[in-house]
Amino acid sequence: MGIYQDRADAGRQLGQRLTHLRGQEAVILGVPRGGVPVAFEVAVALDAPLDVIVVRKLGVPSQAELAMGAIGEDGAYALERGVLSATRVKREELRSVEARERTILEDRVARFRTGRDRVDLRGRIAVVVDDGIATGSTARVACRIARNLGAAKVILAVPVASADVLAGLTEPDEVVCLATPPRLTAVGYHYRDFSPTGDDEVVWLLAAAAERLQNASSTARDRGLDEEVRIPADGLWLQGHLHLPGSTAGVVVFAHGSGSGRHSPRNRFVATTLQRAGLGTLLLDLLNPGEELNRANVFNIELLARRLIAATGWLGGRPDTASRSVGYFGASTGAGAALWAAAELGEKIGAVVSRGGRPDLAGARLAFVRAPTLLIVGSADHRVLELNRRAQAMMGCPNGLELVPGATHLFEEPGTLEAAAILAVDWFVQYLPHGEGGAGNRSS
Structure with a gap:
C-alpha cells in the first residue's frame, strides 16, 4: 500500500510542510514529468509561481529504470560512478543513451516553454520538487541548474526518498522529505496511483498555475x-x-x-x-x-x-x-x-x-x-x-x-x-x- 493516494495528494502534504515559505519570494520548480503534479500543489499551497527544470535520467541499457546518471538544461550533467562500475556499461553505450536522452530533453524544453518565459530565479528561493528520489541523479542535476540560474537558495523537496541518498546530497542548501523508508526499492511503491504523467498534463498544469496567479486579484x-x-x-x-x-x-x-x-x-x-x-x-x-x-x-x-x-x-x-x-x-x-x-x-x-x-x-x-x-x-x-x-x-x-x-x-x-x-x-x-x-x- 502506498503512503500517498497519488501525486496530487503527495503535493498537498508537501505543501503543508513548506508553508513557512509563503511570502518568501519562492519559485516552485517541478521536475517533468512526474514531479510537476506534485509541484503544482506545492505552488498552490505557497501561492508561488510554478516552472519546470527539465532533466532526463540516463538509464542503464539493460535496466532502463536504473539510473547511471542524468542530464539537464544548460549542459548540466551527473554520473553515478558506482552504478557504471557495477553494470560495466561501456563508454559507447553511455554516449548512445546520452544522445537519445538529449534529443528528448531538447524536445521537452521546447514543448514546455512554448509561449512561456522561464521564471527568473535570480535572488529567489528555488524549491526543486520531484515525486521521489531513488538514486539522486536527477535531483543533483536539477539543483545545479537552479543554482546556475542565479537562485539565492536551493531547497530540494520530495514526498519520499532513500535516506542514504539524501545523506550524500551536497547540491541543495536544504532538503525537505516527508518519508525516508530504510529500503527504497522503487518510488512508485509509495503511491496507490502512480500512473504516468503525460506531456499534455505538464503543459496544462503550467498554464493553470500561471492563470491562477494572473487571476489572483479577481473577485x-x-x-x-x-x-x-x-x-x-x-x-x-x-x-x-x-x-x-x-x-x-x-x-x-x-x-x-x-x-x-x-x-x-x-x-x-x-x-x-x-x-x-x-x-x-x-x-x-x-x-x-x-x-x-x-x-x-x-x-x-x-x-x-x-x-x-x-x-x-x-x-x-x-x-x-x-x-x-x-x-x-x-x-x-x-x-x-x-x-x-x-x-x-x-x-x-x-x-x-x-x-x-x-x-x-x-x-x-x-x-x-x-x-x-x-x-x-x-x-x-x-x-x-x-x-x-x-x-x-x-x-x-x-x-x-x-x-x-x-x-x-x-x-x-x-x-x-x-x-x-x-x-x-x-x-x-x-x-x-x-x-x-x-x-x-x-x-x-
Whole structure:
C-alpha cells in the first residue's frame, strides 16, 4: 500500500510542510514529468509561481529504470560512478543513451516553454520538487541548474526518498522529505496511483498555475463559484469540487474511473477546458478513502452509478444549480457508471461523454440511455475500442464514436488528451441545454 493516494495528494502534504515559505519570494520548480503534479500543489499551497527544470535520467541499457546518471538544461550533467562500475556499461553505450536522452530533453524544453518565459530565479528561493528520489541523479542535476540560474537558495523537496541518498546530497542548501523508508526499492511503491504523467498534463498544469496567479486579484464574483463541496450519499459524504460560471450554462459531472478521484490530473485538464468554454463542472470522489482500499469497489458499477444519481439530485436541490442542465463525463469504469445513471435518470441527463471508457459495463441498461452519448477512444487502445463498438451497437440514443489518432488508454501521448477534451467540449456545447430544465426540474 502506498503512503500517498497519488501525486496530487503527495503535493498537498508537501505543501503543508513548506508553508513557512509563503511570502518568501519562492519559485516552485517541478521536475517533468512526474514531479510537476506534485509541484503544482506545492505552488498552490505557497501561492508561488510554478516552472519546470527539465532533466532526463540516463538509464542503464539493460535496466532502463536504473539510473547511471542524468542530464539537464544548460549542459548540466551527473554520473553515478558506482552504478557504471557495477553494470560495466561501456563508454559507447553511455554516449548512445546520452544522445537519445538529449534529443528528448531538447524536445521537452521546447514543448514546455512554448509561449512561456522561464521564471527568473535570480535572488529567489528555488524549491526543486520531484515525486521521489531513488538514486539522486536527477535531483543533483536539477539543483545545479537552479543554482546556475542565479537562485539565492536551493531547497530540494520530495514526498519520499532513500535516506542514504539524501545523506550524500551536497547540491541543495536544504532538503525537505516527508518519508525516508530504510529500503527504497522503487518510488512508485509509495503511491496507490502512480500512473504516468503525460506531456499534455505538464503543459496544462503550467498554464493553470500561471492563470491562477494572473487571476489572483479577481473577485469571486468575476470568477463565478469555485468551491469544495460535500454531497450526502449512502449514509456518508462524498467530497467534490464545484465550479459554476456566472452564466446559467449546464454542469458536467465527472465520473472518475480506476480508483482516481476529483484530483485526477487528466480529468482536471478536461474540466478546465470545459470551464473555458463556459460550462460548469463537478469533480467528485465517488468512493471514500476506506472504500478505495477494496479494489472491487472500482468495478462496482451499480454503487458508482448510485453515487452519481445522488450527486445529480444534490445539484437539483441547490438554488444555483436546480435550473441548470446536467451532463456526465466518464473515464474508464466511470463511463459505465455514467451510462448506468443516465439510463436511470432518463431525460434529466442532457448529454454523456466517455473518454477511454468502459461503457460495456453498463450492460443491458445501455438500451435505455436517452442522452446523446459520445464515445472517445484512442486508436491504439485496441481492446477498449472493441468494447466501445459493442456498447455502441446496443444504444438507441443519438451517439457517436470518435477515435483520437495514436492515443493509448491513458491519452498520455502529446496532444491526445487535448484532442479528447476538444471533442468533449463540442459535444456538450451541442447537446447540453443552456439554462433549460435542470437536475431537479426535468421529467423522465
